[in-house]
Amino acid sequence: MKKLKVLIVDDSSVMRTIVERALRSAGLELSEVLEATNGAEGLIAAEKGGLDLILSDINMPVMDGLEFLRNLRTIAAAKGVPVVMISTEGSEAHVVEALSLGARGYLRKPFTPEQLKERVMALLGVLQ
Amino acid sequence: MSVMTKSARPVTVQFDENWTNILERAAGEVFEMMAGTHLPPYPAPPEEPKSELTAMVGLAGALCGMMTIRCSHKTSVKLASLMLGEGAASGPSTARDAIGELCNMVAGNFKAKISTHCMLSVPTVISGESYSLNTAEPTQNATIVLSFEGDPLWITLVVHS
Numbered sequence: 001m002k003k004l005k006v007l008i009v010d011d012s013s014v015m016r017t018i019v020e021r022a023l024r025s026a027g028l029e030l031s032e033v034l035e036a037t038n039g040a041e042g043l044i045a046a047e048k049g050g051l052d053l054i055l056s057d058i059n060m061p062v063m064d065g066l067e068f069l070r071n072l073r074t075i076a077a078a079k080g081v082p083v084v085m086i087s088t089e090g091s092e093a094h095v096v097e098a099l100s101l102g103a104r105g106y107l108r109k110p111f112t113p114e115q116l117k118e119r120v121m122a123l124l125g126v127l128q
Numbered sequence: 129m130s131v132m133t134k135s136a137r138p139v140t141v142q143f144d145e146n147w148t149n150i151l152e153r154a155a156g157e158v159f160e161m162m163a164g165t166h167l168p169p170y171p172a173p174p175e176e177p178k179s180e181l182t183a184m185v186g187l188a189g190a191l192c193g194m195m196t197i198r199c200s201h202k203t204s205v206k207l208a209s210l211m212l213g214e215g216a217a218s219g220p221s222t223a224r225d226a227i228g229e230l231c232n233m234v235a236g237n238f239k240a241k242i243s244t245h246c247m248l249s250v251p252t253v254i255s256g257e258s259y260s261l262n263t264a265e266p267t268q269n270a271t272i273v274l275s276f277e278g279d280p281l282w283i284t285l286v287v288h289s
Contacts, residue, residue, distance in 0.1 A: 011250060012228070012229045012251075014208065014212060014226045015229055017212055018212065021212075061250055090236065091240075110158045110161040
């Protein structure tokens, strides 16, 4: 598997670090990890292109994760990049909305590194 | 003209005495999954919380109120270290971020366990002890006190009744 360029969007630096560590512990080789603290920053990072995977929180200041997904669809450079939402919001309504907006996976916090690994590997396996 | 339909009626979840047990389970899962630690009940907790940090997450909708976690700076730093690894949790801002995120996850996990629809705010963390928290509405509380390395950690759900 090629080295991945990943974007992690979360207002918590602790969660961004935990997600990156979980990806590395899953055995994924990361060429670059970009971080954004809200959806608006995430869009700016996505516009630069070259991403292989995006992981995003939902409840964030400035622009939440669902609005981020909605806007991401309009960015040509992000077309086809799989997005996994990671959130404390685990209601069916949130999951359905996220998936309808283009998310390819959904993981509810709290999660174990193994659960994140399962989600991401299943997603990347499908994409190979 | 306004039309009220059955589905349009506001749904408010009433406070349940069993929520203390549910809160304990919700918190236990968060600390075990995210920090790899089990926090038993604190033996004979003092009636008034004495804490240096308060993390708060607001709840709005069918369940309206606030979730708080109160603990010492020392506890927050150690929990951050467990979440991130020794050395990664270097500064006080990381410790505050960690306790805020733990509060966020306890609130979300509790909400999932009682299967109610409400929105969560982003976490806020207050440093210091000299403050009081007041609400305009009458409230009911569910509080648990857990022990982390001998120090108490208070988790309180305040619900507008």
